[in-house]
Amino acid sequence: MSKAMERHASFRTERGQTSVVRHDVRAGFGMLTPAGIVILAVTIFPILYSVWMSFNSIQLTENGFQFTFNGIQNYVDVYSAPLFWHSVWFTVYYSIVTVAIELFLGLLIALAIQNVEKLKSVSVVVMLIPWSLITVISAEMWSYIYNGVYGVLNAILQGLGFIHSPINWTGEPVTAVIALMAADIWKTTPFVVIILLSGLQMIPKDYYEAARIDGANGWQIFWNVTFPQLRGSIAIAGLFRILQAFGIFDLPFVLTQGGPGSTTTSLAMLGEETLFTNLHFGLGAAVAVSTVILILGACLIFLSAFRGMVGEEAQ
Amino acid sequence: MRKPLYQRVIGYVVLIFFLVVILLPFYWMFVTSFEPNSDISAYPPAYFPHHWTLSHYEEAFGQFHFGRYILNSVIVSITSTFFVLLFGSMAGFAIARLPIKAKQPMLIFLLIISVFPPLVVITPLYMLLRDVGWLDSYQALIIPYTAFNLPFAIWILRNYFLQVPGALFEAAKIDGASVFMSYWRIFLPLTTPGLFTAAVFTFVACWTEFFMALVFNPDNTMRTIPVGIALFSGQYTVPYGTIFAGSVVSIVPIVILVVIFRRWIVSGLTQGAVKG
Amino acid sequence: MKSKVKRWTSVALASSAAAALVVGCGQPSGTGTANNANGSASTVTSTDNMVSVAGVRIAKPTHLVNYKNASGTIVWAESFTTGPTASELVAAFEKKYPKIKVRLQVQPSNTDTNRADLTASISGGSSTPDVYMGDVIWPAQFAHNQLAAPLSDYLPTSFWARFSNGLVAGATYNGKVYAAPLFADTAFLYYRKDLLAKYHLPVPKTWQQLQTEASYIVKHGGAKYGFVWQGADYEGLTCDFDEYLADAGGSVLTNGKASLNTPAAKQALSFMRGLITSGVTPQSVDTFQEAQSENVFTQGNAVFLRNWSYAWSDSQNPASSKVVGKVGVAPLPTFAGHGTNGYSTVGGWDLYLNPHTKNLAAALQFIDWMTSPQAQEILAANSEMPTIKAVADSPSLAKYSPVFALLPQVKFVSRPAQTPNYPAVSKAIYDNVNAALAGSVSVAQALKNANQQIQQALSGSGSGGL
Numbered sequence A: 001m002s003k004a005m006e007r008h009a010s011f012r013t014e015r016g017q018t019s020v021v022r023h024d025v026r027a028g029f030g031m032l033t034p035a036g037i038v039i040l041a042v043t044i045f046p047i048l049y050s051v052w053m054s055f056n057s058i059q060l061t062e063n064g065f066q067f068t069f070n071g072i073q074n075y076v077d078v079y080s081a082p083l084f085w086h087s088v089w090f091t092v093y094y095s096i097v098t099v100a101i102e103l104f105l106g107l108l109i110a111l112a113i114q115n116v117e118k119l120k121s122v123s124v125v126v127m128l129i130p131w132s133l134i135t136v137i138s139a140e141m142w143s144y145i146y147n148g149v150y151g152v153l154n155a156i157l158q159g160l161g162f163i164h165s166p167i168n169w170t171g172e173p174v175t176a177v178i179a180l181m182a183a184d185i186w187k188t189t190p191f192v193v194i195i196l197l198s199g200l201q202m203i204p205k206d207y208y209e210a211a212r213i214d215g216a217n218g219w220q221i222f223w224n225v226t227f228p229q230l231r232g233s234i235a236i237a238g239l240f241r242i243l244q245a246f247g248i249f250d251l252p253f254v255l256t257q258g259g260p261g262s263t264t265t266s267l268a269m270l271g272e273e274t275l276f277t278n279l280h281f282g283l284g285a286a287v288a289v290s291t292v293i294l295i296l297g298a299c300l301i302f303l304s305a306f307r308g309m310v311g312e313e314a315q
Numbered sequence B: 001m002r003k004p005l006y007q008r009v010i011g012y013v014v015l016i017f018f019l020v021v022i023l024l025p026f027y028w029m030f031v032t033s034f035e036p037n038s039d040i041s042a043y044p045p046a047y048f049p050h051h052w053t054l055s056h057y058e059e060a061f062g063q064f065h066f067g068r069y070i071l072n073s074v075i076v077s078i079t080s081t082f083f084v085l086l087f088g089s090m091a092g093f094a095i096a097r098l099p100i101k102a103k104q105p106m107l108i109f110l111l112i113i114s115v116f117p118p119l120v121v122i123t124p125l126y127m128l129l130r131d132v133g134w135l136d137s138y139q140a141l142i143i144p145y146t147a148f149n150l151p152f153a154i155w156i157l158r159n160y161f162l163q164v165p166g167a168l169f170e171a172a173k174i175d176g177a178s179v180f181m182s183y184w185r186i187f188l189p190l191t192t193p194g195l196f197t198a199a200v201f202t203f204v205a206c207w208t209e210f211f212m213a214l215v216f217n218p219d220n221t222m223r224t225i226p227v228g229i230a231l232f233s234g235q236y237t238v239p240y241g242t243i244f245a246g247s248v249v250s251i252v253p254i255v256i257l258v259v260i261f262r263r264w265i266v267s268g269l270t271q272g273a274v275k276g
Numbered sequence C: 001m002k003s004k005v006k007r008w009t010s011v012a013l014a015s016s017a018a019a020a021l022v023v024g025c026g027q028p029s030g031t032g033t034a035n036n037a038n039g040s041a042s043t044v045t046s047t048d049n050m051v052s053v054a055g056v057r058i059a060k061p062t063h064l065v066n067y068k069n070a071s072g073t074i075v076w077a078e079s080f081t082t083g084p085t086a087s088e089l090v091a092a093f094e095k096k097y098p099k100i101k102v103r104l105q106v107q108p109s110n111t112d113t114n115r116a117d118l119t120a121s122i123s124g125g126s127s128t129p130d131v132y133m134g135d136v137i138w139p140a141q142f143a144h145n146q147l148a149a150p151l152s153d154y155l156p157t158s159f160w161a162r163f164s165n166g167l168v169a170g171a172t173y174n175g176k177v178y179a180a181p182l183f184a185d186t187a188f189l190y191y192r193k194d195l196l197a198k199y200h201l202p203v204p205k206t207w208q209q210l211q212t213e214a215s216y217i218v219k220h221g222g223a224k225y226g227f228v229w230q231g232a233d234y235e236g237l238t239c240d241f242d243e244y245l246a247d248a249g250g251s252v253l254t255n256g257k258a259s260l261n262t263p264a265a266k267q268a269l270s271f272m273r274g275l276i277t278s279g280v281t282p283q284s285v286d287t288f289q290e291a292q293s294e295n296v297f298t299q300g301n302a303v304f305l306r307n308w309s310y311a312w313s314d315s316q317n318p319a320s321s322k323v324v325g326k327v328g329v330a331p332l333p334t335f336a337g338h339g340t341n342g343y344s345t346v347g348g349w350d351l352y353l354n355p356h357t358k359n360l361a362a363a364l365q366f367i368d369w370m371t372s373p374q375a376q377e378i379l380a381a382n383s384e385m386p387t388i389k390a391v392a393d394s395p396s397l398a399k400y401s402p403v404f405a406l407l408p409q410v411k412f413v414s415r416p417a418q419t420p421n422y423p424a425v426s427k428a429i430y431d432n433v434n435a436a437l438a439g440s441v442s443v444a445q446a447l448k449n450a451n452q453q454i455q456q457a458l459s460g461s462g463s464g465g466l
Helices: A003-008 A019-053 A073-079 A082-115 A120-132 A135-146 A152-159 A173-201 A205-213 A218-246 A250-255 A267-277 A281-305 B005-032 B055-063 B066-097 B103-115 B118-132 B138-162 B166-174 B179-190 B192-208 B211-216 B225-230 B240-260 B262-270 C004-016 C085-096 C111-123 C139-144 C157-162 C193-198 C207-219 C235-247 C263-277 C283-287 C290-298 C311-315 C360-370 C373-381 C395-399 C422-438 C443-458
Strands: A056-061 A064-069 C050-053 C056-059 C072-078 C100-106 C131-135 C180-185 C187-192 C225-228 C302-308 C327-330 C343-345 C347-353 C411-413
Touching (some): A019 B103, A019 B118, A082 A218, A082 A267, A082 B005, A120 B192, A135 A250, A135 B005, A205 A218, A267 B118, A281 B103, A281 B118, B066 B103, B066 B138, B103 B138, B118 B211, B138 B211, B192 B240, B211 C111, C056 C157, C085 C100, C085 C373, C187 C193, C187 C343, C235 C263, C263 C422, C290 C311, C311 C327
Parallel strands (some): C072 C131
Antiparallel strands (some): C180 C347
């Protein structure tokens, strides 16, 4: 080791921590501060307030909210409402199915983009279009497309001879869910594509070289080189997609209004309805907190399945 | 080194198929925005408009103050994205490479924040903003947007910082670079894919956010695009033509930005940032 | 604002005085039964605090405000969104009262979005908007949650005499009036007079007749669909259903209890479902709101349409309608043996007062003027149905729109909105009716479920317990 490196090498002080390390720690906290301040200032109060709301029975008075502590009564009420469990069930299987499909399709498209020479910039631009549409507008567009009388989807299907009479897409329970999923997948697969695409670029080229020299074919290269390196990006894409899917609101709100009946009422819709339609703030907050707990649970399950793949700590 | 032929062919086939599928609904929205109202709910629909009209665009800009909404959205989105990138990359770097404690809890905490349904926090946030006197202003949106988009940016950028070889960090330290300098000079340039990814997502998230923009900025001169488009609808009318016109217009700035910066974005996303 | 003690006293007095004629409990107007929001039939006793105005018992004002010389700036949250109506009104108002300035705050017209927005700001203590437009079904809910101030406390009782019958009752909760009806909405039957003429059919007076005629015309190729209406899973379905229900002689609530388990309800819902199964109405009607149903009609693809009064001008607009000049409008039909004309749900918009307003006098002056003949004429000229007798009963109203001429023939039914949990009550109705229309449940089962959920909603919990 050179003299210089010796100077900077770690050695134990009486405090049990190297001065270099301590300096780094201070720098670390310093760099965290701006983000920390903004996040805490904006989100801490509202989130804590909402959590506190969930433990109270809330009456709106002329002086604002009037809190009456009632322990877990709100949660008891929420968990004994069949509607809540319908929403949980719908939100869970909706999220799992859409995220799985999106991860698969996203990977497919990202690999395709990487494997072609032209069309790269066109692809990126095209990818951004559904993603950058305002969700409510996208939902209106799909509502127009799915319309049972003058919608273009039925026109195309009938024209091609696939169906004889128009399908009532958003009016039947089964097709409503399919319609919703299709609209969601259309809009958010680009999200996955972009994350995976940039993740693909972080894979050093010589890994591929080495594999090819070893005589591996395309499939083997993918499975042994690409996929392991990509797990971090897949994990992130999957993680945040799960977050968004569990909180889905705009799409069912506009496309199906949560119907038919309550078939497509997501948890976020249920929360909004309880809060702002029925004006039951304590119950609504309990729904929201329960949603958060559920999402966190899903994330933790997902992360443990990808254990250690969301970037090892560099030490 | 060129990829084998079969890989390229499959690649093109798959890609073109999906590009078409993705573009089709948008094509439909695009042409509908130029159709007169009487044709919009006609059945069977015209796959290519028989009559063209600019009336919906005129309505969006003339009757509604769409130009102003665009300006507001641009200011809010660009500013928020800037701060998210700046603060987020710093925080992501710190979590990735610096020996601070409590990393896992911090990451989980960030998750919690991005998970919390925004609708629930709207009323307390409203009270907060009202007490500070910041309603009907740009900061009323910029600050919450920054806060709610930071978690995702931090997660993404942390992932990128982790993939830069640690030897670079050591080398920089030996050369006497301060932590901030090594972040600024060395790491940041190496994670351009991450920066562009985070930038794109943050910008789009701010551009398309509806509810906070509705509640915090009620004054008509401070409305943003999503709220503006929502105001096109009457109680019983859904003016598809005008809504789609507004929507097409709202995508144009994004497309322009992407086209202008396409070299950087594409190379950021499709060229390896770290050569072997 | 008065102290809490005074507020509770007046509420207690109001309840014990058994105020609030609840025309809105789903019973056809004119029967005059008194029910209060909590579900028990109550005797009407008179105390010093209650006055009878236009058939409604309301509490006397506690805080009469003289707003003759009001000044200041008020913010008016309006949902006209498009068109010149709002600015015309403001211009006329400011001309008459130059000391008061009105700032417009444009709100989305979607009821739920609007309510969420207003709740977030008003419950957050905001003093603006001072006056806001709100749905006609909000008074009970908003009153209960202190999102609207009791106008009857500040305005003289004579103020309420100006409104057409039944409207003030719908704006009353616990003996106080929380909203000033701004413009009303009525549903009509729109028909293709060219098709009826072609096939020598009269304008139908009963539902059965309508079904037969529609079926006939469709079979002979006159139009693609017979009859379109609003059957989607939303508030509008409650409006449609209430009309069939009232036509059949039923009501959502009787004596404050859910009453959908009656033969009348069965007849109404079976008829609605029958329209679909017989092919007169497309199955997709269970996804139709007003816009979709109107589109089908103005494209020339339906013989009959049930819609609100605004549909008239839309159908005569050459820019969007293919049936200009071919449309007739009539009061809605009813079931055979139930009178000559059918019922229409009361719709419309009211003006509400923000309890935190800092410009009470100016706001009251504004509300007063907006419900005066000058303003109501402007509304009528913009195809909005006026709410005050002076304008609504005037024969010259017909010059604005042929639908106005039909008003005297229409019977009104109000939605059961006198409970703060009305959204849950309504959801119980439209969720189950929609399920029956889709064929997912039988008519009998749907009504049973609806009944049960309505009871649950009335007892204070929201839909399905939330």
